Amino acid sequence: MSSMIEVKSVGKSFGQLAVINDCSFSIEKGSITGMIGPNGAGKSTIFNIIAGTLPLDSGNIILDGEDVTNLSADRLFSKGLLRTFQIAHEFSHMTALENLMMVPPKQVGENLFSTWFQPSKVAKQEARNKRKALEVIDYIGLSHVKNELAGNLSGGQKKLLELGRTMMTDAKVVLLDEVAAGVNRTLLKGLTDNILRMNRDFGVTFLVIEHDMDMIAKLCDPVIVMAQGSVMVEGKIEDIQNNPRVIEAYFGSSDIA
Numbered sequence: 001m002s003s004m005i006e007v008k009s010v011g012k013s014f015g016q017l018a019v020i021n022d023c024s025f026s027i028e029k030g031s032i033t034g035m036i037g038p039n040g041a042g043k044s045t046i047f048n049i050i051a052g053t054l055p056l057d058s059g060n061i062i063l064d065g066e067d068v069t070n071l072s073a074d075r076l077f078s079k080g081l082l083r084t085f086q087i088a089h090e091f092s093h094m095t096a097l098e099n100l101m102m103v104p105p106k107q108v109g110e111n112l113f114s115t116w117f118q119p120s121k122v123a124k125q126e127a128r129n130k131r132k133a134l135e136v137i138d139y140i141g142l143s144h145v146k147n148e149l150a151g152n153l154s155g156g157q158k159k160l161l162e163l164g165r166t167m168m169t170d171a172k173v174v175l176l177d178e179v180a181a182g183v184n185r186t187l188l189k190g191l192t193d194n195i196l197r198m199n200r201d202f203g204v205t206f207l208v209i210e211h212d213m214d215m216i217a218k219l220c221d222p223v224i225v226m227a228q229g230s231v232m233v234e235g236k237i238e239d240i241q242n243n244p245r246v247i248e249a250y251f252g253s254s255d256i257a
């Protein structure tokens with residue numbers, strides 16, 4: 001297997017505080033890689049660096065063989081990398097379906113010139129877009145609420161919609177930031193199943209930060225454990241659960257397990 005993302009000797013400080021220290025790891029193409037670690041380990045910081053929302057101080061980020069160090073989130077999006085947030089970012093005054101239709105970049109209809117001079121091209125793109133949005137909403141199991149205002153959906157449905165939005169773009173790699181937070185068990189299963197299906201059906205690579213260990217265990221192989229700004233260990237969840245160094249990092253003592 002080859003790497004989708006390579007993090008190479010990355011360093012990042014906030015003032016005097018070194019938060020990421022010579023951090024290196026690689027995310028294999030087609031994997032669902034989990035990232036765990038105690039509070040303050042630097043998970044969100046490295047995530048933000050990969051996602052292009054935080055500049056790094058040193059090191060490199062390679063995406064599918066290309067050096068993308070310090071590229072903006074928009075540029076990364078156009079290269080097939082996107083992230084979902086802890087809080088789903090739906091447009092609450094639009095329907096669930098319209099939220100999906102909003103996503104694809106470079107829509108012809110957004111350009112005033114095109115709307116006036118290429119109306120048939122615009123109409124064709126909109127029709128294609130709607131078809132795809134209908135397919136996606138069916139795939140994620142939200143067809144029954146497609147005409148609901150997104151603001152009226154439950155927290156879990158909003159997270160599913162957010163995942164659906166990543167499917168509108170033919171993403172190569174999706175960064176998932178604590179998607180389980182605040183989602184009820186039934187919808188969490190829907191979310192987990194959809195991530196597994198997207199991975200299996202379309203080969204999407206995922207990097208998942210998650211505090212919900214059940215979700216990590218169901219989804220992720222391998223799992224990277226961060227501690228003090230770099231990778232402490234990486235491996236299968238079963239091995240990590242029993243690793244005394246990991247237990248110590250979480251609980252302060254390996255006797256507690």
Ligand SMILES: Nc1ncnc2c1ncn2[C@@H]1O[C@H](COP(=O)(O)OP(=O)(O)OP(=O)(O)O)[C@@H](O)[C@H]1O
Pocket residue numbers: 014017019037038039040041042043044045046
């Ligand atoms: N913008 C910032 N300015 C100053 N310090 C920051 C900033 N962002 C994060 N930090 C600090 O960097 C360290 C790592 O934070 P980070 O959020 O990356 O950890 P984390 O592993 O994601 O933790 P958690 O699981 O609690 O979300 C923490 O000590 C945090 O206080």
